[in-house]
Amino acid sequence: MHQLQAPGRAGRAMAEWAKQLAGIKGVVLDISGVLYDGGGEGGGVPIPGSIDAVGKIKASGLKLRFCTNETQATRGKFVAKLQRLGFNILVNEVTAPAPAACRILKERNLRPHLLVHDDLVPEFDQLDKANPNCVVIGDAADNFSYKNLNEAFRVLIGLENPILISLGRGRYYKETDGLKLDVGVYMKALEYACDVQAEVVGKPAKMFFQSALAEMQVEPQQAIMIGDDIVNDVGGAQQCGMRALQVRTGKYRPCDEQHPEVKADGYVNNLAEAVDIIVKQLHK
Amino acid sequence: MHQLQAPGRAGRAMAEWAKQLAGIKGVVLDISGVLYDGGGEGGGVPIPGSIDAVGKIKASGLKLRFCTNETQATRGKFVAKLQRLGFNILVNEVTAPAPAACRILKERNLRPHLLVHDDLVPEFDQLDKANPNCVVIGDAADNFSYKNLNEAFRVLIGLENPILISLGRGRYYKETDGLKLDVGVYMKALEYACDVQAEVVGKPAKMFFQSALAEMQVEPQQAIMIGDDIVNDVGGAQQCGMRALQVRTGKYRPCDEQHPEVKADGYVNNLAEAVDIIVKQLHK
16 A cells, blocks of 8 residues: 555655755764664665765765764764765764764763673763762663673663763664664663653754764755654754754654654655755755 | 661651551561662572561451562562562462463453563563564563663564563662662653653552452451552552551652652551551451
């Protein structure tokens, strides 16, 4: 049913949002589920057409920023993987939660207890981690053992003023072998255990989108976000004043188009389709 | 500070709640943190005075029921451990979540995917578990790995009508080597991941206390609950119409006495103190 209806619906939606692209100067791209699907042997596979699509944005004169909640590796290692997959992407084009969290930790003299992926730990090398006064969680994947979550819990509940910083608040993401629980689920677990509210660094936090826009020197109303997560990408960007498209790749599910709270400015089958339309409108 | 003030405060509180014991016919006891502290080599250590206290209740003519959220072992195995520790306790005196959940699953033709402690699995032996149409979680402890939680998540999100049954909703409990995360934390994690609301079997669910009272053939206003958990023991019992005391053992923390929502009918240093006062009032 969905397969049959999709092209017609896409056609209608396309027409609508494409008309409202005047004044767009910058594109913000989510990475996982938009550029590639993570997981498996080589660390993931590109989504068809997305390597060219990134090239087309760069050639168009539009400003481009990648905005990810990826926290399974340092930004450098993550970008190197994407380059190996064939993407034209540089470390300084990427806004990611860990470097943003590091700045915040330094500013506030916080010493983190880390519950993150082993490969993310080097991002926090410059910080004092002795006698921790906060807990930072990222997408720790298999490091989310009972033992490790319990350890983070004990640090947090032992603090007079418990501070929990969560690198994103996603529910799950899609890898080549299926859906995987994301950091938000464990954030909720610790919030409940300690009766605290986490501070989120990453999408959908407004500050996170704002820092991506500042890097591009583009105003929110001049920017369009393209992501596969209806809440964290689309909803987050819209709350920041940006327009936002949802791609029907990655973790997209048909019911997202009837989300009770968030309505994308447009839905597209994939990044390639979105970029073709955006670039075409530039030259009108 | 707390050590010095406690006797005085206990003395005042004692006077108040002890005056209101007229008509009490039955006592409901939480087990972990009231009778014993779990964990370590022998599976735990009795809290001083509690073995005698159970004997005193039984000798007094008061009806007695044990009401636990323990789900790390079958009821039989759990009771055998308590007997070895020296407690006068029988399997049919214990209300526990797993047998209650089994009855519900059978009534509703539910086939569970289990995320529980290995030692609890035999409680569900009689149930069809092929092609699951619900998820049941208990205090799985080390079985709460990322892999296992992800598996439960995938079952749940794949169901048209996702049903999550949680054996209790506790945040944490205390073992001899420290605080441990309880099932409620993982319940919250799955609730968030799948945007569902769990059905709780166990304290503080009203139905669970009601079934304990039915077993004793005692009305709520004739019963007194004694527990270490201000929300699940004290709050739950009070919502069911019972009186409830909090012991200052187990997971008790001084701030519980200023809990924003729940106020115990009385606070006692331990089970022995509570039982002495209750039994003394019986003979007035």
